[in-house]
Every structure is written in structure tokens, then in C-alpha cells.
Amino acid sequence: MSSFFDNDSPSNLTEYSVSELSGSIKRTVETAFDQVRVRGEISGYRGPHSSGHAYFSLKDDRARIDAVVWKTSFSRLKVRPEEGMEVIATGKITTFPGSSKYQIVIETLEPAGAGALMALIEERKRKLGAEGLFDPARKRPLPFMPRVIGVVTSPTGAVIRDILHRISDRFPVHVVVWPVKVQGEGSGEEVANAIRGFNAFEPHGPTPRPDVLIVARGGGSLEDLWSFNDEIVVRAAAESRIPLISAVGHETDWTLIDYAADVRAPTPTGAAEMAVPVKAELQAQLSGLSARLQGSTLRQMDQRRQQVRALVRALPSLDQLLALPRRRFDEAASGLGRGLELNTLNKRRSFERTAAHLRPDMLSNRIAERRQMLNERMTRAERTVERLIDRSKSRIGRADAALASLPSRLKSQTSRMRDRLANLSRSADTAVRHQLVRARGELSAQERMLQSLSYKNVLKRGYAVIRDEDNRPVSEAAMLPAGSGISIEFSDGRIGAITTEGGEPPAGARKRGARSAEPKATEPRPAASKTADPTAPPKQGSLF
Structure with missing residues (x-):
């Protein structure tokens, strides 16, 4: 009995x-707080x-x-999370067994009341305004008479009918409608894509590019108009190269797209009135201007006619203009006969x-003088040729004497040149040796630097290089799907391998590895030519 009481009795609790305990807690929490x-x-x-997932925390003044x-x-x-935003999150509570933590998996997210929405709008307004998206200097005027109008709105509402009816009454033009959702999930992206789509049209493409855009929607609550407060819509409106009219809600409704648009209209009908003028008013104005232009033209013609008549009266008559030229002509005609006689x-x-100067004796004398001059010049030329021949003979004699003494001078010059060439050869040998020593030192330094930077030194420290089937280095595991062939380069060679799911070796591979602890012999790589080794120092040859 003593030995029985000395030992601790086993507990009846389940082990x-x-x-198992973490999984049981997880199931209990998820069942109790499913929604x-x-x-x-x-x-x-x-x-x-x-990965596309979003991680954050929800907190109040006492818990997190x-x-x-x-x-x-x-x-x-519908509403993207933002830092400091108060929201109402809908989801389920679950646990993370890996770290014994619980968390909420959010399925929907909405702002916590209109006050939170207004605070979010003000925060976005300050942020986008600081970027200059609401700057009045960047807003462009609307075209006076557009040929094509682009409308971004719902195709089934009363807004598009009001816009089309108003444009048809005032000034019928070509209208291109881009149908979008103006409320609900994904409506902001559709409105932004429509604005960018209109801007992407070619000016002379199959679909005409609008001269002005209208983004319109009927009235509604703050939540109904929330898509037009989306940052992607505001940025698309600010980036639009086509002038844009914002007509969202009633006159008292304001959204962030109203600040980024070039013009804000109080209603969609007002946007149609801003986009086109009244055709009847333009026709009446044109008729008035045409009548004024016609009256001004008639009055100006009368004034010009009176000025021409006054100038005609001031001009002299034809007889007065021709009197002086006619008299000069008569005087010239009368003196023409006498002038011809005097000229003859x-x-x-x-x-x-x-x-009188052309007589035969004068010609004979001139011929004799010319003949005498020719004889004198021939005599001078003969004496000049004789002097040149004498000078050439003397130069030839001096050249013969110089050629006789040429061999001795050539020998002395050859000896001096041979001595000079020997000195230059010795200097060149010394310079080449110094250059080779300096080049070998620089090459050795470059070789040491190359060895220190070579990745093969890293491999010797136990690392390896992974390459895919195309022999390209792989830096991330996500780049290799399961079943891909790879090669692993160690410091002493390469081996091949096949990738698996989760990095676990295939069945039986660990046992086979246990039976043979020695690494597989790698195939010997062909020896590289000594001349092809980039790290081997180049051989130094002699210059002689």
C-alpha cells in the first residue's frame, strides 16, 4: 500500500x-462568430x-x-481601406494556429456613417488639392461650337434623355454616349475608363473624337454619389485632354470630380446648355451681322465712288498731258535731216x-624695222644658249669631282649611323623591359581583383548557383514551377535536379540519399583552352 500512495495517480482528462487543441479552438471560434x-x-x-491580400488592424479606445x-x-x-478611417467591417472571426492569434476575415467594408464619409472626402480633397489637381490655372475653356460631344452616363436613366433633348433643341450635333454604371460596385472604375477611353480616340479615326465631355448623373444621397468621389475618377478627369463638364447630382450636390473638371454644371440639362449655343440665337445674330456688313459695304462703296470722282476732277485733260511730249517730238523730227547730213x-x-597714212613706202619701212628687230632677238638668244651650255659643263665637272670622293663620305656616315642604331637598340631594350615589368604588375593586380570578385570564391564557402533549363540563374523560388529541371553548380562541379511542391524531396529520395552519402560524380567538363581562360594572365613575348 505504501508503494501505491508514493506514485502520482493518472488524470482522467483527455490528452x-x-x-488538435488549436484546430478545436479554431472550429469553435468560427462556429460561434461566423458572421x-x-x-x-x-x-x-x-x-x-x-500577394493581393490586405493586412491591418481595427481598434477603438480600449481594444484592438x-x-x-x-x-x-x-x-x-466598395470602399478601399485607408489609414485612420472609421469603418464598419462585416466578416467572420477565425484563429491563426501558427501563432495562437485570432483575427477577423473581412468580406465587406463601409464607412461608419455620413460623418466618416465627409471626413474621408475632405481628406481626399486636401490630398488631391495638394497635388495641384484642382488648380484653376490648369482648367481649359469649353469650345464655342463643338462638332462632337461625348457623354459618360447611364444609358437607361432620364439623364441621357434630358441631355439629348436639350442638345437637339439648342444646336443638334453628333453625340457619342459611353454607357457606364453610375452607382454601386465598380462604377468608379467604369467612369474613369470611359473618360480615358474618349481621350484615347484618334482625331480622324472611325469613331470621331469628342470636342467636349459631359460626365452626368441624377441626384441622390451621399452614398449614391460616392463613385464620383473616388480617387481614380478624379485623377481621370484631371488628366483628360478634352475639356470636361461635371454634371453630377442637383445644384446643391458637390463631389470631388466637380473640382477636377474644367466646368461644373448644376444639373445635366445645364451641362447640355453649356456645351452648345442656341442655334436660333446664332442665326439671328448672324442675320443682324450680315445686314450690318451689307450696309457698311454699301456706305463704303459710296464713299469710295465719291473720292474717285473728286480725283478725276483734279486730273489734267489729255491734251494738257500730251502737249509737251508732242512739241519735243516735232523738234526732234525737224532736226533729224540736218543731223544725218552732218554725221555723214x-x-x-x-x-x-x-x-592718207596708208602708203606703200610706209609699209616697206615697217617691214624692214620688224625684220631688224627679229634678227637682234635671235642673236641675243644664241648668246644666252651658249652661256647656259658653259654653266652646265662647269656643274657637271663639279659633280664628277664630288662623286669621286663619295665612297669615303658614305663609309664615315655609315659608321656613325651604325653606332647610333646600336645606342637606340640598347635604349629600346631597356624601355621594353621596364614596360613589361610594369604591365606584369598591373596584370597581376587585375588578376587578384578578378579572383576576389569571382562568384566561384563564394561557392567555395558553401553556396551554390541554381540555373533553369535555359541555363539562366534563378534568384527566387517562385520562378520555378514544380517539375522543372534545374542545374546546381557547386565549387567542384554541377549536378541536375527536379523541383517539387513545397520544397520537399520526392518519395524515396531521402532514403536513397541516406544509402549513398557520397555526392554524385559530375561529368568532367571539357577543359578550356589556355588562351580562352579570361582569368589567366596573357603571355608576354619578346619584341625581337
């Missing part, structure tokens, strides 16, 4: 493993993760709970004076 609505302030939000929005739910959220007489006298 659980940590995984909950939690109100709190978003904290720690840094945008969606690279982790929250997660999966990728599939995040794309369907003068020419005859000049001919007689010239003919």
Missing part, C-alpha cells in the same frame, strides 16, 4: 496535441500585399483586433585722214 459586424478605426494599413481582406474580397470592396560729213573726213 490533446497542440495541433459579425465590427466598428472600429483602421490602423497599420500599408496597402495591399504583393487583427484584420485581413483576402484578394478575392478586396477587389469587390564727219565720217567722210575721218575716213580721208585714215586713208
